[in-house]
Amino acid sequence: MSADDFVVTPWHVEGDIDYNKLIKKFGTQKITPDLSNKITTIAGQDHFMLRRGIFFSHRDMDRILEQYTKGNGFFLYTGRGPSGHTHIGHLVPWVFAKWLQEKFGVKMYFQLTDDEKFYSKDTTLEETKKFAYENALDFIALGFDPKNTKIIINTRDIGTLYPIAARVAKKINFSNTKATFGFTNETNIGMIFYTSLQSAPCFIEDMPVLIPLGVDQDPHFRLTRDIASKIGKTKPALIHNIMIPGLGGPGGKMSASDENGTIYTTDTPGVVRKKINKYAFSGGQPDIEQHRKLGGNPDIDVSFQYLRIFFEPDDAKLKSIYEDYKSGKMLTGELKSILVEKINKFLSIHQEKREKARDTLNQFLLDEK
Ligand code: TRP
Numbered sequence: 001m002s003a004d005d006f007v008v009t010p011w012h013v014e015g016d017i018d019y020n021k022l023i024k025k026f027g028t029q030k031i032t033p034d035l036s037n038k039i040t041t042i043a044g045q046d047h048f049m050l051r052r053g054i055f056f057s058h059r060d061m062d063r064i065l066e067q068y069t070k071g072n073g074f075f076l077y078t079g080r081g082p083s084g085h086t087h088i089g090h091l092v093p094w095v096f097a098k099w100l101q102e103k104f105g106v107k108m109y110f111q112l113t114d115d116e117k118f119y120s121k122d123t124t125l126e127e128t129k130k131f132a133y134e135n136a137l138d139f140i141a142l143g144f145d146p147k148n149t150k151i152i153i154n155t156r157d158i159g160t161l162y163p164i165a166a167r168v169a170k171k172i173n174f175s176n177t178k179a180t181f182g183f184t185n186e187t188n189i190g191m192i193f194y195t196s197l198q199s200a201p202c203f204i205e206d207m208p209v210l211i212p213l214g215v216d217q218d219p220h221f222r223l224t225r226d227i228a229s230k231i232g233k234t235k236p237a238l239i240h241n242i243m244i245p246g247l248g249g250p251g252g253k254m255s256a257s258d259e260n261g262t263i264y265t266t267d268t269p270g271v272v273r274k275k276i277n278k279y280a281f282s283g284g285q286p287d288i289e290q291h292r293k294l295g296g297n298p299d300i301d302v303s304f305q306y307l308r309i310f311f312e313p314d315d316a317k318l319k320s321i322y323e324d325y326k327s328g329k330m331l332t333g334e335l336k337s338i339l340v341e342k343i344n345k346f347l348s349i350h351q352e353k354r355e356k357a358r359d360t361l362n363q364f365l366l367d368e369k
Pocket residue numbers: 010077078079080081111112113116198211212213214217
């Protein structure tokens with residue numbers, strides 16, 4: 001690991017991330033209270049993910065807002081690498097994108113990079129393509145409308161992407177990608193070209209793009225931003241969310257490769273209960289007596305963090321859970337059962353919508369080229 005004790009790249013996240021340090025390291029901007037207020041004012045509503053700093057950093061969000069108030073539009077873009085089923089951490093930028101789309105009345109693109117996961121993981125292309133369609137269902141289930149939302153599947157829609165990717169690829173040197181991602185001579189050349197495919201949707205419309213995304217994806221768009229003017233385009237603007245911790249610990253991110261450390265959107269209520277009870281890292285004391293006396297630590301407790309990040313948007317309720325847990329009045333088992341109930345309630349509705357999405361999926365796909 002680096003001297004900072006954490007690593008954040010698109011393919012690897014590890015350690016206890018210091019987000020202020022990360023902002024400096026990546027060269028992004030912190031979302032200041034002033035910027036947050038501007039978003040709220042223009043949107044006409046605030047969002048708990050902004051209020052709580054779940055979205056904490058940006059590039060050129062201020063420019064997007066300023067242009068928007070002058071009547072100059074933008075569109076939204078985000079994506080997902082389909083290496084397995086969707087887990088709840090993935091939903092964070094999608095839910096926020098949905099809110100932005102509603103409040104700003106803009107178009108949205110969602111990219112599923114089945115090629116990327118084939119290049120970067122030990123898996124078949126059939127497998128990643130299958131998960132692209134599965135993941136698309138989770139995206140649609142959040143309530144997007146096919147009239148202003150399009151889903152791009154890389155291997156299916158390469159005809160649309162390729163002419164844009166080619167223009168991007170011509171401007172990115174091997175030394176740039178190498179420095180950004182740490183590629184070596186052994187890295188397959190699919191990976192080396194890949195950034196140009198993730199960049200392509202940025203330029204699919206003739207207007208500026210705003211990308212809500214996990215901060216681990218920032219390096220791709222740093223390269224895109226560097227070359228944008230060379231192909232006569234505006235730099236993509238970004239708004240970054242923190243990494244969602246895996247069940248096993250407050251550091252790092254929820255990773256699909258660790259079955260037990262991850263809650264999938266397809267998990268049954270029993271599996272959710274078992275995973276949270278057995279694996280969710282606890283900020284509690286070793287026994288009840290000490291817990292009552294010393295209290296728990298909600299700041300490192302993963303169950304509390306899931307409530308804060310996604311499952312309890314009500315600030316007053318969250319605060320009372322925080323205080324009760326910290327004082328020792330609430331036990332770890334009680335905190336976990338609050339979370340289990342929230343997740344299962346969410347998933348029972350989500351899973352129903354997810355099944356219905358099979359009927360509308362085609363309406364979201366691009367016209368084939
Ligand atoms: N590389 C991303 C992942 O592994 C998927 C992705 C494609 C993406 N385009 C994006 C993520 C745009 C954020 C924004 O999940």
